[in-house]
Amino acid sequence: MKRITIVVLLFVQTQFVNSQVDSSGMTIEKVIMEFYKNYSFNYFDKFVTFEKRKNNWFVVYNGIQDGELAPEEKKLFYDGKAGKFQALQLEENREYKEINIYEYLSPYDVRNFNLQPYYGYKGWYKDVIKEYENKNGLSDDELYCLGRAYSSNYMNLVSDHDGFALKKEIWKLPFSMNCLTSEQIDQFEKGYNNAINCFKKLADRNPSYETIVGKIGMKYANEVMVKYNIFLAYAAKYAEKMVLPADLYTEEQLAKARKVLETCPTNAILCSYGDNDHYPVQYLQKTKGLRKDVCFINITLLGIDRYVYRYTFPQFDALPITISVDPSFYLGRKNEMIYLLDSSNIFEMSNLKSFLQNFKPNDIPVLYTNSISLTLSNELSKNKKKLTIPLLNVKHFFKNEWILLEILENLNGRKICFPGLFYEEAFKGLNAHLEQQGDLWIFKN
Numbered sequence: 519m520k521r522i523t524i525v526v527l528l529f530v531q532t533q534f535v536n537s538q539v540d541s542s543g544m545t546i547e548k549v550i551m552e553f554y555k556n557y558s559f560n561y562f563d564k565f566v567t568f569e570k571r572k573n574n575w576f577v578v579y580n581g582i583q584d585g586e587l588a589p590e591e592k593k594l595f596y597d598g599k600a601g602k603f604q605a606l607q608l609e610e611n612r613e614y615k616e617i618n619i620y621e622y623l624s625p626y627d628v629r630n631f632n633l634q635p636y637y638g639y640k641g642w643y644k645d646v647i648k649e650y651e652n653k654n655g656l657s658d659d660e661l662y663c664l665g666r667a668y669s670s671n672y673m674n675l676v677s678d679h680d681g682f683a684l685k686k687e688i689w690k691l692p693f694s695m696n697c698l699t700s701e702q703i704d705q706f707e708k709g710y711n712n713a714i715n716c717f718k719k720l721a722d723r724n725p726s727y728e729t730i731v732g733k734i735g736m737k738y739a740n741e742v743m744v745k746y747n748i749f750l751a752y753a754a755k756y757a758e759k760m761v762l763p764a765d766l767y768t769e770e771q772l773a774k775a776r777k778v779l780e781t782c783p784t785n786a787i788l789c790s791y792g793d794n795d796h797y798p799v800q801y802l803q804k805t806k807g808l809r810k811d812v813c814f815i816n817i818t819l820l821g822i823d824r825y826v827y828r829y830t831f832p833q834f835d836a837l838p839i840t841i842s843v844d845p846s847f848y849l850g851r852k853n854e855m856i857y858l859l860d861s862s863n864i865f866e867m868s869n870l871k872s873f874l875q876n877f878k879p880n881d882i883p884v885l886y887t888n889s890i891s892l893t894l895s896n897e898l899s900k901n902k903k904k905l906t907i908p909l910l911n912v913k914h915f916f917k918n919e920w921i922l923l924e925i926l927e928n929l930n931g932r933k934i935c936f937p938g939l940f941y942e943e944a945f946k947g948l949n950a951h952l953e954q955q956g957d958l959w960i961f962k963n
Contacts, residue, residue, distance in 0.1 A: 544573065544575060544596055544598065545631075545632050546568065546570070546619070546623065546627075546628055546631035546632055547619050547628070549568055549575050549595065549596060550568065550617070550619060550622060550623075551617070551619075552595075552596075552603055553566075553568075553577060553595065554611065554617060555611065556606075556610065556611055557606060557608040557609065557610065557611050558608070558609040558610060558611040558612070558613075565579070565580040565581070566578065566579060566580070567580055567589075567638060568595075568631070568638050569592065569637075569638040569639045570631055570634070570635075570636060570637045570638050571636055571639075571645075572598065572635050572636065573598025573599070574594060574596065574597060574598045574599075575594075575595050575596035575598075576592050576593060576594055576595055577592070577593050577595045577606065578591070578592045578593075578638075578639075579591045579592075579593075589639075593606055625730055626730055629730055630666065633659055633662070633663055634646055634663050634666070634667070635649055635663070636649070639682065640681075640682050640683065640684055640685075641682070641683075641684045642667075642670075642682060643666075643667040643668075643670040643671045643674075643682070644667075644671065644684075646663055646664065646666075646667035647664065647667045647668065647671060650663065650664040650667070651664065658720060658723075658724050658727050661716055661719060661720045662716070662717075662720055662727070662729070662734075664716050665712075665713045665714075665715075665716030665717045665720070665741075666713070668709065668710070668712040668713035668716060669710065669713035669741065669744070670682065671709065672706055672709040672710045672712075672713070673710075673748070674687065674688065675687065675688065675689050675702075675705075675706060675709075676688070676689060676691065676698075676706070676748065676752055677822070677824075689702060691752070693823075693824070693827070693845065693849065695750075695751065695752070695753075695754040695824075695827070695828055695831065696752075696753055696754055696755050696756075697752055697753070698749075698752050698753040698756075703749075703753050703756055706748075707745070710745050710748075711745075713741060714738065714741050714742055714745065717734060717737050717738040717741050718738050720734050720738075721733075721734040721735045721737075721738045731792075731793050731794055732794065735768075736767075736771065736794065739766045739767050739771070739797070739798075739801075740793045740794070740797045742762065742763060742766055743762075743766075743796075743797035743800060743801060744797070746760055746762060746800070746804070747797070747800065750828060751822075751824045751825055751827075751828050752824065754828070762801065762804060762805050764805075766801060766805075767798050767801060771798055772798050772801070772802060774795075774798075774957065775795075775798035775799040775801075775802055776802060776808065777956065777957055778795075778799060778935075778937070778956075778957055778958060779799060779802060779803070779808050779809040779812060780808075780809065781935075781955055781956040781957065781958050782809060782812045782933075782935050782958070783933040783935075783960070784811060785811050785812075785813075785836070785837060785932060785933075786812055786813070786932065786933040786934065786935055786960075787812075787813045787814075787815060787839060787925070787929075787932065787933070787934040787935065788812050788813070788814050788815070788934075788935045788958075789815055789816070789817050789922075789934065789935065789936050789937070790814070790815070790816045790817070790937060791816070791817055791818060791937060792818070795937050796816050799814060800814060803833075803834060810833075810834035810835040810836060811834075811835050811836050812836055813829070813833055813836040813837060813838060813839060814833065814836070815829050815839060815925075817918055817922060818918060819918070820917065820918035820919075820921040820922055821854075821916055821917045821918035821921075823845065823848050823849050823850060823852075826841075826845075826848055826921055827845055837932075839925050839928075840925070840928040840929075840930070841921065841924040841925060841928055842868075842870065842871045842924060842927070842928060843870070843871050843874070843924065847871070847874055848917060848921065852879070853874055853877075853883060853917060853920070854916065854917050855882065855883075855914050855915065855916055855917070856883045856884075856885055856914060856915040856920055857882060857883065857884045857885065857913065857914045858884075858885050858886075858887060858888075858909060858912055858913055858914055858915065859884060859885070859886050860886075860888060861886035861887050861888060862888065863886055863887045863888075863889075864887065864888075864889045864890070864891050864906060865885055865887040865889070865890055865891065866891050866893070867890055867891065867892050867893070867923055867924070867926075867927040868893050868927060870920070870923075870924065870927075873885070885915075887909065888908065888909050888910075889906050889907060889908050889909060890906070890907045890909060890923060890947075891904055891905070891906050891907075892904070892905040892906075892907065892923070892926055892927050893905075893927060894926075894929065894963045895930055895931065896930070896931035905951060905963075907945075907947035907948060908947045909943075909944065909947065910943070910946075910947075911943050912943045912944050915944055916944075919942070919944045919945070922945075926948075926961065926963075929961075929963055931963065933960055933961070933963070934960070934961045934963075935958045935959070935960050935961075936952065936958065936959045936960075936961070937957070937958065937959070938959060939952060939959060948961070951963075
């Protein structure tokens, strides 16, 4: 299932092979395969999603309301008590072909579907908390599930980070880096500590427990940093005063992060993608004062308005990113996607702001082009050069993608570093302009 909503949670760089399933023995892989084996249903046109409620699995038919998926009809598909699939009143599929589950779901969603007793609908985490919060003798999997549920519950107070938030419970916050009241800071911290404590307890009793980011110790450390990262965007003054635990990460876990920071050119922008290449670096800057001249951003989080906004302000001793658009261009769901249609036109990124200004609030921007042209300039020498990036098989830009192109357009000679080559279609054309240095790939501007 590919969500229409932008997922706020950071992507991880390795897929976790899930081995745990619910007590019925049913998995999301079996549910999706059974559905498409038997029924002819255009997934992307009709927006099918799946829900798990204890051992029962449901197929949900959704419409679009205000740019988001909205359930319209739900049918029981797998009856856990009866132990069998139910027939649905849909056209039979006569041309079934095998599908790759990861084309529809992230590894994160696959694991949650298979491990959590409830998942796939708004407020699922509340049902998990109700199920496990007061249960004695939680198993390792149950303790992990409770920690994930606590994490989602409190993340969803500040934003609909994964499309599962109950809208009435999201705090209505002003758009600033210090938008949380002292009462909200206290409520969030105490609540989020429930998640951290679950992972810490699990790490203490079973250090070998595997999660999607590696051993549970890494998950625990990352979760501490998630809380800090959220405060950076919503309560920056409070985050500045936070004291992070000593020895949160092992020296082995910090070794690559340290090497990456030390490789960065002076005053560079350093990009990350996922949890494990983000939080250890952030920890070193915060607690060890290492390379505070480096502006550190997460490409995934460029899809979230408050993180883009925070990156436009100085971090430690580092200069902020520079983009030509103000928050009105990326606020909320604004310009979340720019569609691309085939054309021989070459679009100049310097014209992006004027291009977006031509669209009304509810319009979807459509760009006719097969290539993007970046204007690279050096602020000192005033020299400029053009760099044309082909967009083969690219049908759209997500917000984080066009924001990244904006950053590249406005580097003014500043260096920007990436942890690896690009695999996304939108950026594959940039790979020819990246030069490897140690564990980093540096944009040749």
